[in-house]
Amino acid sequence: MKKLVSAPALFVGAGVLLVIGALLAFWYAPIDASSMGFSQKIFYYHAPIAAAAIAAFGVAFVAAIVYLRTQDLLWDRLGYVSVRIGLLFSILVMITGMIWGKAAWGVWWAWEPRLTTFLLACFLYAAYWVLRSVVDEEQRRATYAAVFAVVAFVDVPITFFATRFLPEGLHPVVVGPGGGGMEGSVALSFAVCLVGMLLLMAALIRRDVEIELIKDRVTDLKTSLGG
Amino acid sequence: MGGWAQFKAIVRKDLIRELRTRDMLVSMILFVILAMIIFHYAFTVEEGSDLTWFTGGMLWVTFIFAMLLGLNRSFAQEKDERCLDGLLLCPVDRVTIFLAKTAGNLVFLLIIQAVAVPVFALFFIERSFLGDLLPFLVVLLLADLGICSLGTLLATISMNTRSRDLLLPILFLPLIVPVLIAATGATTLIFAEGTGFGSLAMRMLFLLGFDAVFLVAAWGTYDFAIGE
Numbered sequence: 001m002k003k004l005v006s007a008p009a010l011f012v013g014a015g016v017l018l019v020i021g022a023l024l025a026f027w028y029a030p031i032d033a034s035s036m037g038f039s040q041k042i043f044y045y046h047a048p049i050a051a052a053a054i055a056a057f058g059v060a061f062v063a064a065i066v067y068l069r070t071q072d073l074l075w076d077r078l079g080y081v082s083v084r085i086g087l088l089f090s091i092l093v094m095i096t097g098m099i100w101g102k103a104a105w106g107v108w109w110a111w112e113p114r115l116t117t118f119l120l121a122c123f124l125y126a127a128y129w130v131l132r133s134v135v136d137e138e139q140r141r142a143t144y145a146a147v148f149a150v151v152a153f154v155d156v157p158i159t160f161f162a163t164r165f166l167p168e169g170l171h172p173v174v175v176g177p178g179g180g181g182m183e184g185s186v187a188l189s190f191a192v193c194l195v196g197m198l199l200l201m202a203a204l205i206r207r208d209v210e211i212e213l214i215k216d217r218v219t220d221l222k223t224s225l226g227g
Numbered sequence: 228m229g230g231w232a233q234f235k236a237i238v239r240k241d242l243i244r245e246l247r248t249r250d251m252l253v254s255m256i257l258f259v260i261l262a263m264i265i266f267h268y269a270f271t272v273e274e275g276s277d278l279t280w281f282t283g284g285m286l287w288v289t290f291i292f293a294m295l296l297g298l299n300r301s302f303a304q305e306k307d308e309r310c311l312d313g314l315l316l317c318p319v320d321r322v323t324i325f326l327a328k329t330a331g332n333l334v335f336l337l338i339i340q341a342v343a344v345p346v347f348a349l350f351f352i353e354r355s356f357l358g359d360l361l362p363f364l365v366v367l368l369l370a371d372l373g374i375c376s377l378g379t380l381l382a383t384i385s386m387n388t389r390s391r392d393l394l395l396p397i398l399f400l401p402l403i404v405p406v407l408i409a410a411t412g413a414t415t416l417i418f419a420e421g422t423g424f425g426s427l428a429m430r431m432l433f434l435l436g437f438d439a440v441f442l443v444a445a446w447g448t449y450d451f452a453i454g455e
Binding site for chain 2 (some may be wrong): 068123126130135140143149152158163
């Protein structure tokens with residue numbers, strides 16, 4: 001872990017890109033021509049935050065598998081921290097999604113597939129936290145958390161797929177089949193915001209892992225001092 | 228003993244233990260029928276309210292909650308009497324234990340459903356759905372398998388924690404939502420319109436996929452979940 005880029009460097013990179021991304025999003029990318037108009041600008045935050053949340057849960061998934069194979073607690077710390085950051089980003093997704101929903105559809109909450117899936121993901125990873133808090137023994141807590149992280153990450157896309165059985169959704173499909181695609185200036189602004197947000201996520205995880213490791217050292221020292 | 232013999236032995240043990248006392252089955256059946264009565268009062272707004280479009284939802288919510296009760300019980304006994312320690316001391320593959328526990332829970336769920344579904348039909352379904360029994364049974368089996376495999380894995384984890392039965396619903400309910408969506412939709416369509424295999428194929432395939440994914444996921448992680 002130590003050999004990777006340091007947390008401050010990641011924070012600086014994220015900060016620079018997010019500022020450039022904001023400038024691009026508000027002054028370079030055109031005002032949306034459809035009914036959404038200026039309120040569409042939140043897209044440059046909402047979607048990258050969602051991507052960062054999914055990426056953080058992905059990191060937790062990989063960390064869980066590596067932990068189960070190696071039983072090295074470092075990976076447990078990484079998984080734990082990733083879930084925490086992923087949860088934070090998911091809550092931001094819900095908030096920005098609701099703001100956008102109010103502007104675009106006129107309601108704060110719609111039972112729309114993606115929003116609903118994110119809401120469930122929030123509850124899943126909140127359950128991960130509860131699970132951690134009710135197991136005392138270190139190794140056992142790490143193992144259960146890892147098993148649950150694997151199952152949860154597998155379940156989320158399945159839930160999203162299942163929501164297709166429900167009545168039609170409202171979400172704009174921007175990229176992919178049926179999507180409108182993006183203009184060059186929109187795509188560039190979006191890409192900068194996306195990379196910035198992912199860097200911010202990585203920086204937060206990097207910093208929190210360090211904090212967890214320091215906490216572990218403090219605990220070890222206390223134990224060795226007979227506290 | 229080969230894997231198959233061990234599997235049979237564990238399932239047999241679970242069934243005999245339950246059939247001797249029957250406390251779990253009786254409570255679960257009472258719970259399921261009571262839940263239907265509660266649903267009737269909760270959803271009937273005026274004389275003769277049409278509940279047809281709620282039927283699938285009522286049925287699966289009831290089964291999922293009943294299963295939560297059953298799962299907690301099935302592992303509480305193992306834990307309290309230290310049966311599980313004995314089981315783990317035997318030279319049995321952990322995956323065999325998982326499959327046997329899943330099968331045992333599936334049998335209990337099916338017994339409950341054998342009683343509950345006719346009562347449910349009597350209470351809520353006006354048109355006869357005997358002709359659509361086959362697609363209904365397929366949906367039932369596929370959804371049950373998903374509920375039992377995921378439930379068994381999570382119950383194994385939750386029984387080893389401090390809060391036990393409080394934890395299981397929090398872990399289980401968000402994960403089971405896909406099954407709930409597919410099974411509820413399919414069941415409601417069968418009850419309301421007598422929809423056959425053709426239009427339910429996607430949902431059935433989905434349930435089959437869910438079962439496969441979580442059987443494999445549990446297969447890979449059960450070693451860790453059940454502990455040393």
